[in-house]
Amino acid sequence: MTGVLQGKNLVLGVTGSIACYKALDLASKLTQAGANVDTIMSYGATQFIPPLAFRSLTHRPVIVDTFDPDSELSIEHVQLAEKADLVVVAPATAHFIAKVAWGFADDPLTTTILATTAPVLIAPAMDGHMYENQATQDNIEKLKTRGIRFVGPASGHLASGLTGIGRLVEVPQLVGHISALLGRDGDLAGRTIVVSAGGTQEAIDPVRVITNHSSGKMGYALAEAARDRGARVVLVSAPTGLDDPAALEVVKVRSASEMRDAVLEAVKGADALVMAAAVADYQPADVSDQKIKKDSSALTIELERTPDILMEAQGSFLKIGFAAETEELLANAKDKLDRKALDLIVANDVSKEGSGFGADTNKVTLVGKSGEVEDLPLMSKHDVAHRILDRVKALLG
Numbered sequence: 001m002t003g004v005l006q007g008k009n010l011v012l013g014v015t016g017s018i019a020c021y022k023a024l025d026l027a028s029k030l031t032q033a034g035a036n037v038d039t040i041m042s043y044g045a046t047q048f049i050p051p052l053a054f055r056s057l058t059h060r061p062v063i064v065d066t067f068d069p070d071s072e073l074s075i076e077h078v079q080l081a082e083k084a085d086l087v088v089v090a091p092a093t094a095h096f097i098a099k100v101a102w103g104f105a106d107d108p109l110t111t112t113i114l115a116t117t118a119p120v121l122i123a124p125a126m127d128g129h130m131y132e133n134q135a136t137q138d139n140i141e142k143l144k145t146r147g148i149r150f151v152g153p154a155s156g157h158l159a160s161g162l163t164g165i166g167r168l169v170e171v172p173q174l175v176g177h178i179s180a181l182l183g184r185d186g187d188l189a190g191r192t193i194v195v196s197a198g199g200t201q202e203a204i205d206p207v208r209v210i211t212n213h214s215s216g217k218m219g220y221a222l223a224e225a226a227r228d229r230g231a232r233v234v235l236v237s238a239p240t241g242l243d244d245p246a247a248l249e250v251v252k253v254r255s256a257s258e259m260r261d262a263v264l265e266a267v268k269g270a271d272a273l274v275m276a277a278a279v280a281d282y283q284p285a286d287v288s289d290q291k292i293k294k295d296s297s298a299l300t301i302e303l304e305r306t307p308d309i310l311m312e313a314q315g316s317f318l319k320i321g322f323a324a325e326t327e328e329l330l331a332n333a334k335d336k337l338d339r340k341a342l343d344l345i346v347a348n349d350v351s352k353e354g355s356g357f358g359a360d361t362n363k364v365t366l367v368g369k370s371g372e373v374e375d376l377p378l379m380s381k382h383d384v385a386h387r388i389l390d391r392v393k394a395l396l397g
């Protein structure tokens with residue numbers, strides 16, 4: 001495990017909203033990623049979820065009451081405030097936000113927030129009108145000017161039965177924001193990295209496309225890993241079944257030419273371009289305006305070349321390409337490295353088990369500019385991403 005959450009001390013504040021049930025999943029995901037999660041619950045939160053639920057997921061005591069005479073933890077919230085790498089409050093009610101804005105310290109959570117110097121991330125969840133109320137908005141503004149970060153709320157179905165703003169953002173988004181915040185001073189801080197991902201779609205007619213089996217997982221893993229090492233990341237993504245990663249810029253495209261335009265724009269001033277996308281080499285020469293109807297004869301579609309994005313992208317940034325091959329892995333990869341003037345190429349044999357499209361693992365060989373070859377064992381795409389970024393870091397100097 002090489003993730004930014006590994007070994008980090010996190011305080012998870014939970015306040016009284018029905019969205020508390022999502023905080024259980026958050027506690028579980030953070031713990032699974034290797035973080036030490038100390039939960040502090042407001043009295044209201046304990047009315048929704050028993051503290052034992054958090055204790056069972058985090059394997060650590062849960063703090064619920066400052067003045068519990070039987071608790072060894074009665075002053076520990078100050079220690080927690082000291083050792084925390086980050087305090088996240090999810091869900092945060094309007095009442096809780098108001099208390100923090102006015103500097104109250106009448107329970108363990110508000111006390112911890114007053115006492116900590118760690119970054120604080122607040123994820124509000126409340127009725128839409130409560131969120132929009134000027135009192136809440138003023139409190140949020142006040143906290144933002146003091147450096148407290150907010151994520152959400154999102155819009156959608158609310159527990160009140162209404163639809164609108166006020167939902168707690170989803171757990172993967174929360175984990176992404178927490179990771180980005182923890183990694184903000186990482187070894188790629190100050191760098192801009194453009195990553196392309198997914199398989200492009202070339203339209204034949206309004207309902208049909210030519211595409212490939214790329215899942216986008218390798219590119220998304222690279223974008224998230226670069227974000228967690230402090231980089232500013234622009235992810236240029238062809239269609240995938242994946243959710244947008246949090247805390248980075250996502251530019252959605254469909255075709256190779258759309259990807260070309262987006263990438264050429266994004267690389268202006270960037271430090272590196274990592275082309276993990278499976279870009280179509282050919283597109284239909286004519287795209288039919290109407291759905292093509294079948295008849296008894298065969299159909300021939302004329303294809304023309306798409307732009308080669310890595311070839312066209314010129315500048316002072318590093319260029320990293322991928323070579324997904326089914327034969328002659330090294331020879332093909334070296335040929336692409338030279339032809340496209342790359343600094344590094346990531347070669348993988350997509351016919352091998354565990355390295356194919358859609359897998360969560362990959363077995364790659366890194367080939368550098370001067371021909372040096374680094375064979376990596378089968379590992380998660382997340383770990384492969386970090387090994388590639390280690391090389392990017394070294395090349396950037």
Ligand code: CTP
Nearest residue numbers: 275276277279281307308309310321322323324
């Ligand atoms: N690539 C690109 N623009 C294209 C095609 C590919 O920028 N039109 C990039 C890919 O994102 C990848 C690298 O070039 O990083 C190699 O892609 P690949 O499809 O393996 O190679 P091709 O150059 O298309 O050669 P071939 O299809 O003959 O293997």
